[in-house]
Amino acid sequence: MGDYDVSVRLLEYTRDRDCKCDGGFWGSCGECDVYFQICLQPLSPTQGRICQGNNQDDRVDDTHHFLFASALRGHDTYTWSNVNGQPTFQISVNVFDYDSIGDNDDLGVTSYTYRGNRPTVQTVTTTPGNKNMRYKIEKYGE
Numbered sequence: 001m002g003d004y005d006v007s008v009r010l011l012e013y014t015r016d017r018d019c020k021c022d023g024g025f026w027g028s029c030g031e032c033d034v035y036f037q038i039c040l041q042p043l044s045p046t047q048g049r050i051c052q053g054n055n056q057d058d059r060v061d062d063t064h065h066f067l068f069a070s071a072l073r074g075h076d077t078y079t080w081s082n083v084n085g086q087p088t089f090q091i092s093v094n095v096f097d098y099d100s101i102g103d104n105d106d107l108g109v110t111s112y113t114y115r116g117n118r119p120t121v122q123t124v125t126t127t128p129g130n131k132n133m134r135y136k137i138e139k140y141g142e
Protein backbone atom coordinates (compact mmCIF):
# COMPACT_ATOMS: atom_id res chain seq x y z
CA MET A 1 0.00 0.00 0.00
CA GLY A 2 1.64 3.12 -1.23
CA ASP A 3 1.28 6.75 -0.38
CA TYR A 4 1.14 8.57 -3.69
CA ASP A 5 0.75 8.21 -7.43
CA VAL A 6 2.68 10.08 -10.09
CA SER A 7 1.68 10.69 -13.69
CA VAL A 8 3.95 12.37 -16.20
CA ARG A 9 2.80 13.47 -19.61
CA LEU A 10 5.46 14.27 -22.16
CA LEU A 11 4.42 17.29 -24.20
CA GLU A 12 7.16 18.44 -26.52
CA TYR A 13 10.58 17.25 -27.61
CA THR A 14 13.21 19.65 -28.90
CA ARG A 15 16.84 19.05 -29.77
CA ASP A 16 19.21 20.91 -32.04
CA ARG A 17 19.13 19.57 -35.59
CA ASP A 18 21.68 16.76 -35.87
CA CYS A 19 22.33 15.61 -39.44
CA LYS A 20 25.16 13.34 -38.27
CA CYS A 21 22.88 11.18 -36.11
CA ASP A 22 22.61 8.56 -38.86
CA GLY A 23 25.81 9.35 -40.67
CA GLY A 24 24.52 11.96 -43.08
CA PHE A 25 26.07 10.38 -46.16
CA TRP A 26 26.53 12.26 -49.43
CA GLY A 27 25.29 15.54 -48.09
CA SER A 28 21.94 14.19 -46.95
CA CYS A 29 20.73 14.88 -43.45
CA GLY A 30 20.44 11.75 -41.27
CA GLU A 31 18.38 12.91 -38.34
CA CYS A 32 17.73 10.88 -35.18
CA ASP A 33 15.04 8.22 -34.77
CA VAL A 34 14.10 8.81 -31.15
CA TYR A 35 12.52 6.75 -28.41
CA PHE A 36 12.44 7.25 -24.65
CA GLN A 37 12.95 5.64 -21.28
CA ILE A 38 11.25 7.41 -18.38
CA CYS A 39 12.32 6.62 -14.80
CA LEU A 40 10.92 7.55 -11.39
CA GLN A 41 13.42 7.74 -8.55
CA PRO A 42 11.72 8.15 -5.14
CA LEU A 43 13.89 10.33 -2.88
CA SER A 44 12.19 10.08 0.52
CA PRO A 45 12.87 7.42 1.48
CA THR A 46 15.24 6.50 -1.33
CA GLN A 47 13.95 3.48 -3.19
CA GLY A 48 14.90 1.74 -6.38
CA ARG A 49 14.34 3.44 -9.72
CA ILE A 50 11.26 2.31 -11.61
CA CYS A 51 11.63 2.69 -15.38
CA GLN A 52 9.12 2.55 -18.21
CA GLY A 53 9.20 2.96 -21.95
CA ASN A 54 12.48 1.94 -23.57
CA ASN A 55 10.55 0.48 -26.49
CA GLN A 56 12.20 1.21 -29.82
CA ASP A 57 8.93 0.46 -31.60
CA ASP A 58 7.42 3.59 -30.02
CA ARG A 59 9.64 6.06 -31.79
CA VAL A 60 9.62 9.04 -34.12
CA ASP A 61 11.93 8.76 -37.11
CA ASP A 62 14.09 11.52 -38.61
CA THR A 63 13.25 14.23 -36.13
CA HIS A 64 14.59 16.88 -33.78
CA HIS A 65 11.29 18.39 -32.72
CA PHE A 66 7.75 17.12 -32.24
CA LEU A 67 4.68 17.25 -30.05
CA PHE A 68 4.01 13.96 -28.28
CA ALA A 69 0.23 14.41 -28.54
CA SER A 70 0.40 14.08 -32.31
CA ALA A 71 3.59 12.07 -32.95
CA LEU A 72 3.38 9.55 -30.08
CA ARG A 73 -0.27 9.56 -29.11
CA GLY A 74 -0.92 6.77 -26.62
CA HIS A 75 2.74 6.68 -25.59
CA ASP A 76 3.00 10.11 -23.99
CA THR A 77 1.73 9.39 -20.45
CA TYR A 78 3.46 7.32 -17.77
CA THR A 79 2.03 6.51 -14.35
CA TRP A 80 3.56 5.09 -11.20
CA SER A 81 1.07 3.98 -8.57
CA ASN A 82 1.33 3.30 -4.85
CA VAL A 83 4.80 4.74 -4.31
CA ASN A 84 5.87 4.71 -0.66
CA GLY A 85 6.86 7.74 1.41
CA GLN A 86 6.85 11.48 0.76
CA PRO A 87 5.96 12.76 -2.72
CA THR A 88 9.53 13.80 -3.42
CA PHE A 89 11.08 12.25 -6.48
CA GLN A 90 13.22 12.67 -9.53
CA ILE A 91 11.94 12.02 -13.04
CA SER A 92 14.56 11.29 -15.68
CA VAL A 93 13.95 11.01 -19.39
CA ASN A 94 16.61 9.24 -21.41
CA VAL A 95 16.45 9.49 -25.20
CA PHE A 96 17.98 7.07 -27.67
CA ASP A 97 18.45 6.99 -31.43
CA TYR A 98 17.22 3.75 -32.96
CA ASP A 99 19.57 2.29 -35.57
CA SER A 100 18.56 -0.64 -37.75
CA ILE A 101 22.22 -1.63 -38.06
CA GLY A 102 24.51 -1.65 -35.01
CA ASP A 103 23.87 -0.44 -31.50
CA ASN A 104 21.42 2.33 -30.76
CA ASP A 105 22.90 5.66 -29.69
CA ASP A 106 22.34 7.29 -26.29
CA LEU A 107 21.42 10.91 -26.99
CA GLY A 108 21.37 12.04 -23.36
CA VAL A 109 19.22 12.30 -20.28
CA THR A 110 17.29 15.09 -18.61
CA SER A 111 16.23 15.04 -14.98
CA TYR A 112 13.61 16.91 -13.05
CA THR A 113 13.31 16.87 -9.26
CA TYR A 114 9.89 17.41 -7.73
CA ARG A 115 9.68 18.55 -4.10
CA GLY A 116 6.19 19.98 -4.02
CA ASN A 117 4.96 23.52 -4.63
CA ARG A 118 6.60 23.63 -8.04
CA PRO A 119 5.06 24.48 -11.39
CA THR A 120 3.64 21.38 -13.01
CA VAL A 121 4.90 22.25 -16.47
CA GLN A 122 8.69 22.28 -16.63
CA THR A 123 11.27 22.71 -19.33
CA VAL A 124 14.46 20.88 -18.46
CA THR A 125 17.83 20.88 -20.16
CA THR A 126 20.09 17.94 -20.83
CA THR A 127 23.35 17.35 -19.04
CA PRO A 128 25.59 16.98 -20.87
CA GLY A 129 23.69 19.08 -23.38
CA ASN A 130 25.84 19.23 -26.48
CA LYS A 131 22.72 19.27 -28.62
CA ASN A 132 20.65 21.38 -26.27
CA MET A 133 17.98 18.76 -25.75
CA ARG A 134 14.82 19.94 -24.00
CA TYR A 135 11.50 18.51 -23.01
CA LYS A 136 8.38 20.05 -21.77
CA ILE A 137 6.72 17.70 -19.30
CA GLU A 138 3.62 17.92 -17.23
CA LYS A 139 3.33 16.19 -13.87
CA TYR A 140 0.01 15.72 -12.19
CA GLY A 141 -1.53 13.72 -9.37
CA GLU A 142 0.15 12.89 -6.09
Ligand SMILES: [Ca+2]
Nearest residue numbers: 021022097099
Ligand atom coordinates in the same frame (compact mmCIF):
# COMPACT_ATOMS: atom_id res chain seq x y z
CA1 LIG B 1 22.54 6.67 -35.25
Ligand SMILES: [Ca+2]
Nearest residue numbers: 022033098099
Ligand atom coordinates in the same frame (compact mmCIF):
# COMPACT_ATOMS: atom_id res chain seq x y z
CA1 LIG C 1 18.95 6.16 -36.29
